[in-house]
Amino acid sequence: MSVVAVEARGLHYAYPDGTVALEGISLQVCEGQSVALLGPNGAGKSTLVLQLAGLLTPTRGTVELFGIPTVGPRRRRARQSVGVVFQNPDDQLFCSSLEEDVAYGPINLGLPAAETRGRISWALQLVGLEEKAGKAPHHLSFGERKKAALATVLAMKPRLLMLDEPTANLDAGSRRELMGLLQSLRETDGTTLILATHDVEATAELADYVYVLNHGRLEAEGPTRQILGDRALLESVHLEQPPLTRLTGLLKESGLLDSEDDPITVEEAYGLLSKRLRRMA
Amino acid sequence: MDLRGLLLFLEDALQMERYALGDSLVHRLDARVKLLINLAIILTAVAVKSLLSLALLLALVGLLAVVSRAPARRFLLSSSLLPVLSAIIGLPFLFLLPGKPVFALSLGDTVLAATVQGAERLASFAFRVWVCVASTALLGLTTRFSSILDALRRLKAPSFFVDAVMMTYRYLFLFVEEAYRMVLAREARTPRAESRVQFLTSLGGLAGALFIRAYERGERVYLAMASRGYPGPQSPVREGGWRASDAVMLMLVVVYCLLIWGAELLRYGGLLG
Numbered sequence: 001m002s003v004v005a006v007e008a009r010g011l012h013y014a015y016p017d018g019t020v021a022l023e024g025i026s027l028q029v030c031e032g033q034s035v036a037l038l039g040p041n042g043a044g045k046s047t048l049v050l051q052l053a054g055l056l057t058p059t060r061g062t063v064e065l066f067g068i069p070t071v072g073p074r075r076r077r078a079r080q081s082v083g084v085v086f087q088n089p090d091d092q093l094f095c096s097s098l099e100e101d102v103a104y105g106p107i108n109l110g111l112p113a114a115e116t117r118g119r120i121s122w123a124l125q126l127v128g129l130e131e132k133a134g135k136a137p138h139h140l141s142f143g144e145r146k147k148a149a150l151a152t153v154l155a156m157k158p159r160l161l162m163l164d165e166p167t168a169n170l171d172a173g174s175r176r177e178l179m180g181l182l183q184s185l186r187e188t189d190g191t192t193l194i195l196a197t198h199d200v201e202a203t204a205e206l207a208d209y210v211y212v213l214n215h216g217r218l219e220a221e222g223p224t225r226q227i228l229g230d231r232a233l234l235e236s237v238h239l240e241q242p243p244l245t246r247l248t249g250l251l252k253e254s255g256l257l258d259s260e261d262d263p264i265t266v267e268e269a270y271g272l273l274s275k276r277l278r279r280m281a
Numbered sequence: 282m283d284l285r286g287l288l289l290f291l292e293d294a295l296q297m298e299r300y301a302l303g304d305s306l307v308h309r310l311d312a313r314v315k316l317l318i319n320l321a322i323i324l325t326a327v328a329v330k331s332l333l334s335l336a337l338l339l340a341l342v343g344l345l346a347v348v349s350r351a352p353a354r355r356f357l358l359s360s361s362l363l364p365v366l367s368a369i370i371g372l373p374f375l376f377l378l379p380g381k382p383v384f385a386l387s388l389g390d391t392v393l394a395a396t397v398q399g400a401e402r403l404a405s406f407a408f409r410v411w412v413c414v415a416s417t418a419l420l421g422l423t424t425r426f427s428s429i430l431d432a433l434r435r436l437k438a439p440s441f442f443v444d445a446v447m448m449t450y451r452y453l454f455l456f457v458e459e460a461y462r463m464v465l466a467r468e469a470r471t472p473r474a475e476s477r478v479q480f481l482t483s484l485g486g487l488a489g490a491l492f493i494r495a496y497e498r499g500e501r502v503y504l505a506m507a508s509r510g511y512p513g514p515q516s517p518v519r520e521g522g523w524r525a526s527d528a529v530m531l532m533l534v535v536v537y538c539l540l541i542w543g544a545e546l547l548r549y550g551g552l553l554g
Contacts, residue, residue: 094448100427100430
């Protein structure tokens, strides 16, 4: 039986001004899974990530990280297994040099100096920023800052990695690099991933299970293919299917394509369409 | 200078660290030594009274600046703004201290007489600020900020102080950039010339919005720190140790400062007359 990485039960959260951000969220993510919290702006995704990471205390309900409650005397212990990459890297990079920022987490974990140095170079190499170790964060480009923010968390080697809008504001090249990095973390290292995003294409590429959030409530959940294949559901929460899923859907509606499956990635759509085109030729 | 110009000036001033990547005897000194030299110069400047002593200290800072090949314009610009402001603030000294009159200003029934003693006090005040600011500016021009923080930690400065300095520096850049973007957005919606009242009103609004944004960012940064174990056993990322040249340079500066200090003590203590 797989280990439960994070489990939320009946999670409610209201901000001090009374705004209700989350209402009765219950979810479970197992170790090794890659899960997307999909929803439009203001759905409560970021708040849910902070709750799941034990950084905010729920108004009602509970969160457990690897079986340890995030509230109470063991909350620090619970937090050690999770790394959070914030949406805005400027919130995350607060030290005067990239090297110091990457060292911050390992030092706070109480790792010896030699291991801390090893973690710094490993994490920076992984994100391709080892040449910029001594640079101040404000001298890095936005794409580099985003990767640097990821490195600060990777250096802590978390069992569970949560990313808030990982692809937001990235150019195509930086996005591709980041997606490749996350894919390899998932496939090679078996890192458990939770992505809070409204990017349906990133969801298609990275997630194998999706929770759909809207107005602080869970609207739906299911395997990625099932959720991204449900056009009505996505449109009801101000989202859209990935363009190629939408295209093949239209082709099927007009009788030009007959297939049981809805492709959700470029590769899948290419496979389906090339087969059809070859038959026609 | 308008608001946009001021922010651009600040942004440029914050880029001082690029000069710290140079190579000179001063650049190569251990950051702790440079901090201690700065401290010795500041303490001496605060303690001494005579203009000659202050001039000797300024000469020392000037000599170090020459040795470091610091860019002269940048050095003078960053070290002279505050002394000018200090001279303006200290202007009342000129008229308030009793002594030998130099000239008098007549304001209706009131006559303000400037005195030699007032002028000396004013000059001493501005000169003192100049020495301290010039020494600190030189530290900034020759030392990377991360090295200064590392030096502070290794000199056992309280960690909350070092963290506060680190974050202030880090977020000053963002603060200036954010303010600049807001000023541009305001200008984009201000097609006609504003009256002074309108300008001040929008400036107040801008300051308020900046404060709220800074507060919100502060909360997010705290959460980011907490997610990486704050408050934990933060310790420095260590750099190399002291070399003989570091010890010699520190000793020379300390002896120079002590000589100035000693001469003042003797003079004002009555031993020299």
